[in-house]
Amino acid sequence: MSIFTQTSKDQRLALRVGAFVAMAFVLAGIVVFFIGQKTHLFEKQVSYRAYFASVEGLSSHSPVWLNGLEVGRVEAVGFPSKPGEKRMEVRLRLSTEYAQRVRADSVARLSSLGVLGDKAVDISLGSLDQPEVPEGGEIPSETSGDVSAMMRSASKVLDDAVAVSGELRKAVTVYADPKMAQDVAAGVRSLRLMLEEIEKGNGTLHALIYDEQTGRDVRALVANASQTAMRMDKAVAHVESLLGEVEHGNGTAHALIYGQDGANALKELGSAAGQLAGLLEDAKKNPDGAVHQLVYGSAGGMLADLGSAAADIKQITSMVARGEGSLGGIITDPTVYEDLRQVVGNVKRNRVLRALVRFAIDNNDNVQYVGVPLKQPKDEGSQRAIGGAGPDSPSPGDAPPVPVVAPLPGKAP
Template identity: 25%
Template sequence: MRRKLDVELKAGMFLFFGIVMAMITILMMGGAKTFFEKYYRINMEVADAGGIGKGAAIRSGGLKIGTVEEINFTENYAGVRVKMKINEDYHQRIREDSVVRFQTQGVLGDKYLEITGGSSAKPVIPDGGMINAEMGKDLNSMLAEGGNAVELLKENLANLKVITGAMAQKNQMNNIMRDLEVTTANLKEFSSEMKGAGVGKELAATMKNVKVVSERLKNGEGTIGALFADSSLYEDLKNLIGGANRNNVLKFFVRQAVKSSDEAKEKK
């Protein structure tokens, strides 16, 4: 009976250790070395957590070096304190001049922290120490800035439209002034030609003759002038014509004179 118990006990222990080894093997193959790795902690304080949550990945140089362990408000509630758990193997990389940046990964926009490598001249940040943080621009901020840029672009395009319109008006005014200059030059040339051809002198002589004729008419010189100056001559001529209308003989001669005048015009 005792021998049977010993066999069962040995079988149970063998099975237990077999299960443990299988679990360890699975964890090792899956890349989970949590139980065998050493960690140290560093902290940072920021005004806003920026969408980072507990368990968010911490990367440096493209490698995952830790996770976010805790996120709490600071003592005066003025900001947020983020406690990070970093793999001990990367302790020498994180120096006092290292900086934590908020980053976004993938299409879904998963948040993670990126720690820049420090220079060898600076001391290593000790366990529980503080590291500087640099708030990056998230998608919403970039979209907001993009909207502002679009508005600014619209304003610039509107200003450009005004400038081009003013330039077009200026070009139109230049064309008008050019046409006026051409017209002025043509008028000047025309007046020079008239002056050279003696047209001005002929026009002045004609106006002088008209003035002389008008003066003679006014003074009653000549037949037409006498008619203008003496109204009795006009009445006598009127009576003569009226009598001629009543006299058949005179009427015949008047008709013949008119007919002769028309025939002469037709021959010409």
């Protein structure tokens, strides 16, 4: 049947059907357009990977955000291809125009879409100085708090609050006892009486709180205690320094404690103590010894001798003080001093006497050999002392010496 052979009624019906079909196609195109725009279906996309410890609430087609702006969808959620990887693998698809903003320092996090627990993947913007993540590469991930975790924490907090309220109710029940109330009232009255006594009485607490002089004394006592503590700290530090010096130094104490010299000294001290004990034992057993008489004998005779010696010394010093005797004259008589000065002056002025004095001083070691006969030495190089003294001095068994007088020098040196 041709459209031209149809009646007007059939033509109107065909037009209506065609218009309806055309409108359906238009609506379908509009829907597909909006859906494709929403899901970036008609855009060129790039895929990435991210790993999370938990993917609860995340599913395929969950949105992917780039700093809060939706730029793609979750392609798949599953187990990782690596056997040792404990995190879940999430494949992401992003629009190519945003791929250049995903850098090596970008971080992927799971964010909540609402209270129902749905999740989305939120990627942070990367820095321009960092390289881009290649297609199929891994975006670093980071764990973030979500609503479900917060709800679990809140549930735990509520459970703890219920337990605390139960314990508080038990405590209130105990204190609600009338006897307990009476005891508390009695305690409060006793405390009030004690405070009144402290305020109006003459006790120590009253003096400490209300007496200014006592307060000053207490402050002075505390200051003295503080100074004493500081001095004790300094003393302890000094002792620690001394101990450190003894431990690490090279002194006698270090040698006695840490070295072999200490053991040797102890051995010698023990030996000396043994010898002293032996001497004391011998002195105790020998009654005729001087030590025995001093320790165990009668002290009367010794004290008498000491008294007599002291009396003699006192008498001698008295005579010297009175100018009696030669020593007293030398000390108390000025003429004796002047005579001695004159004699010494004459000796200095006399050449012969001065030469004799110098000769005696220079040959003091050989004066004892003056008058001993000279003896020929065995060696030609042997030196002779004055008067023949030397290595071959005469022995007691030799012939009696012939006196030899050393010649006096003619002139003073």
